[in-house]
Amino acid sequence: MIGILKAAAAIASVGLLAACGSGPAPGGGSGGGDGGQLTMGFSQVGAESGWRTANTKSIQDAAAAAGVNLKFSDAGGEQENQISAIRSFVQQRVNVIAFSPVVRTGWDAVLLEAKNAGIPVILTDRAVDTQEKDVYKTFLGADFVEEGRRAGDWVVKQYASAPGPVNIVQLEGTTGADPAIERKTGFADAIAANPNLRVIASQSGDFTRSGGKQVMEAFLKANPKIDLVFAQNDDMGLGAMEAIEAAGLTPGKDVQIVAVDATHDGMQALADGKFNYIVECNPLLGPQLMDLAKKVVAGEPVPPRVVTPDEAFDQQQAAAVLPDRKY
Incomplete structure (x- = not known):
């Protein structure tokens, strides 16, 4: 009987230790x-x-x-x-x-x-x-809103003396993602300063290069005149650049590209004259x-x-x- 009681006490002690160790420490x-x-x-x-x-x-x-x-x-x-x-x-x-x-x-x-x-x-x-x-x-x-606003401010200055409508297409990021929502807001707020600036199409490219290329191909087929692309990240902008070149147009000249991120590939495209402006996101x-x-x-x-x-x-x-x- 004494041995059974000692064994039971030992089991209870182990159980108590396990229970004490099962919760998170304070802080x-x-x-x-x-x-x-x-x-x-x-x-x-x-x-x-x-x-x-x-x-x-x-x-x-x-x-x-x-x-x-x-x-x-x-x-x-x-x-x-x-x-x-x-x-x-x-x-x-x-x-x-x-x-x-x-x-x-x-x-x-x-x-x-x-x-x-x-x-x-x-x-x-x-x-x-x-x-x-x-x-x-x-x-x-x-600050994603500020990033979109800075991109839009550049577009406003670039087309300040444009005599007629400026057709803009927007490559949005992942639907429901914070940067996609807020960059879109900031860009729209900025370009509202010039009624000639019109976003004629806007669609998600899911922040990917392949997505940006696919959406830009569709934009080019549906819209005979596109003046500028606002890509909510570099990768979509790079995909758009490929689609513009495949359509026989010159990115950076026939169709200007403004993007956000400033990754190496995006900065290289900017230095090469195929992008026009990039807002950094470190x-x-x-x-x-x-x-x-x-x-x-x-x-x-x-x-x-x-x-x-x-x-x-x-x-x-x-x-x-x-x-x-x-x-």
Whole structure:
């Protein structure tokens, strides 16, 4: 009987220890990796563009440099994959979760799960729409409305003395994605200053080069006169450039191209005279993300929004800075 009681007590003790260790530690996660190393779960949109590839490399390199144990997941452009990844990070009891949302809506439930687990969340590059309170600590990324506005301001100046209508087509990003919505808004607000500027067609190319080419081919067939393309990222602009050339026209002259991102390929096209203007969206967010992650895990205050500074380039400026570009 004494032996049975001792065995039962031992089992109860093990069960108690298991129960105590099953919840997240206060302040987010379980303490991370070996020796108190901070562990971050990061869910990336995918690899749809040169910008995204540079963004991923920046985050991976910065994590290694900062000694952060990075658990990386590529969503392949699917929201369901990101939700699954975030839930997996919660189950793994990481210290902090960061992700770049595929679309703006549909995150309330999983963000609440992270909040209830005591794991802080950081949004990178793209924001979300949520009615829930305090489900993420901060947003790190560009001002997409301002990017669209800067592109539109250049178009307004370029065609200030145009005698008649200027036909513009727009290549939109992924439907429902934060940059697609806000760049469109900023561009529309800017070109409203000149009633001669008309967006005659606008369609999603899903932020991909192939998508931009396909949509531009359709635009060229449907519209005999197109003066300018506003591509919401470089890759779609590069696809449009290919379609314009295939149609026997000269990109940058017969049809002007304005884009957003300033990746190496886009900047090269600008320096070569095939693009006309690019607004930068800096993808090198890794170091700032690691700094914010350490602060939120330590319980230090951080701004609700950290806006990354961006530049803009014409053809001559692109040729001058291209040799020293990091992406």
